[in-house]
Amino acid sequence: MTDSNSNASARKLRPQTELVRGGLMRSGFDETSEALYLNSGYVYSSAEEAEEAFNGDRERYVYSRYANPTLSMFEERMRLLEGAEVCRGTASGMAAVNAALLSQVKAGDRVVGAKALFGSCLFILNELLPRYGVETEVVDGTDLSAWEAALAKGAKAVLLETPSNPALDIIDLKAVCDMAHAAGALVIVDNVFATPMLQKPLEFGADIVVYSTTKHIDGQGRCMGGAILCSQEFDADHLKDFLRHTGPSMSPFNAWTMVKGLETLALRVDRMSDNALALASHIEGLPGLKKVIYPGLKSHPQYDLAMAQMSGKGSTLIGLELEGGKEAAFKVLNGLRVADISNNLGDSKTLITHPSSTTHQRLSEEERLAVGITQGFLRISVGLEDADDLKEDLEQAIRA
Numbered sequence: 001m002t003d004s005n006s007n008a009s010a011r012k013l014r015p016q017t018e019l020v021r022g023g024l025m026r027s028g029f030d031e032t033s034e035a036l037y038l039n040s041g042y043v044y045s046s047a048e049e050a051e052e053a054f055n056g057d058r059e060r061y062v063y064s065r066y067a068n069p070t071l072s073m074f075e076e077r078m079r080l081l082e083g084a085e086v087c088r089g090t091a092s093g094m095a096a097v098n099a100a101l102l103s104q105v106k107a108g109d110r111v112v113g114a115k116a117l118f119g120s121c122l123f124i125l126n127e128l129l130p131r132y133g134v135e136t137e138v139v140d141g142t143d144l145s146a147w148e149a150a151l152a153k154g155a156k157a158v159l160l161e162t163p164s165n166p167a168l169d170i171i172d173l174k175a176v177c178d179m180a181h182a183a184g185a186l187v188i189v190d191n192v193f194a195t196p197m198l199q200k201p202l203e204f205g206a207d208i209v210v211y212s213t214t215k216h217i218d219g220q221g222r223c224m225g226g227a228i229l230c231s232q233e234f235d236a237d238h239l240k241d242f243l244r245h246t247g248p249s250m251s252p253f254n255a256w257t258m259v260k261g262l263e264t265l266a267l268r269v270d271r272m273s274d275n276a277l278a279l280a281s282h283i284e285g286l287p288g289l290k291k292v293i294y295p296g297l298k299s300h301p302q303y304d305l306a307m308a309q310m311s312g313k314g315s316t317l318i319g320l321e322l323e324g325g326k327e328a329a330f331k332v333l334n335g336l337r338v339a340d341i342s343n344n345l346g347d348s349k350t351l352i353t354h355p356s357s358t359t360h361q362r363l364s365e366e367e368r369l370a371v372g373i374t375q376g377f378l379r380i381s382v383g384l385e386d387a388d389d390l391k392e393d394l395e396q397a398i399r400a
């Protein structure tokens, strides 16, 4: 097998080039596209070689729960894109979040999180970790004094998401990372909403970045996947053994889909963000709409912070709040002719969801209101359709 990346440390290519070529390992058949190694095990030419593979004297593939060549190509491409020392692929975004947290904490530790998180991340913080003796606290992520108070009690790890799901709050990455480091905590940023194209948390001091690659990285509604990006030290001390022995590995087929998804990621995120800004600007001010939340609109309460720590238009997602509560929200959903009702996001198709009755149904009404999820709130994941069709579709559904 030839590694076309053998000069990787010497050369520095631009992101779009790495998205297409980074991590490519061609086999002896000289295929153009990345090969799909759909296999679980590997063979050894001798008993001695097998022994060396297991005692660490020889670096090679031994079992696809540990590593697989197609997965290695995906991980290397992601690693180059993010500018991290290590990338580990996982079976889903939640497997990535879970491993980033569980691999490093033990009973007696404390974890502080932002309260505006993806629903399952809140389950891990509020319900799962406390069962194992890990104390957790969630704070309003936009309130720096709340972080300061929570971190004053010490913490092992911090988990946050910016822009947050679903209300698109922006958290000051540099300020929270500085405070967390002063308290001795590692910061995990769930960067799904921003994508690697619009925000680079490591540049603001984050220690670990996690993705659901199910979202924009596949971006075409096909496969589940996740990724953890971190330092060699974190990988060696915590992550590597945790993943090997608990087994949330990404399947080779999904890794192949993801590596091909990365080739068009920049193009897609760019077009989706253009569409999102066009759609958000078009509907802002329509009758029946209380507000439109989009980080790239001046009306967003943290517009300046969004523009300072993100690039591009700031998001492929839009939040909107209707005056008529749940009834009005359901009417809009049911009146759409182009966009689909779906809780997924980052897809080439525009998808709309009503978080309070779906993704955030587990929370109490009070918890939902604390993170801006009212009964009239809808989240739109803007796709790759013609922006004019999306504008007409949403406008007719809102006016009706």
Ligand SMILES: *Cc1c(COP(=O)(O)O)cnc(C)c1O
Pocket: 092, 093, 094, 095, 097, 118, 121, 161, 165, 190, 192, 193, 211, 212, 213, 214, 215, 224, 225, 226, 345
């Ligand atoms: C979807 C999502 C996850 C979970 O990822 P899965 O691939 O569905 O497991 C975590 N965080 C955010 C922000 C997400 O949107």
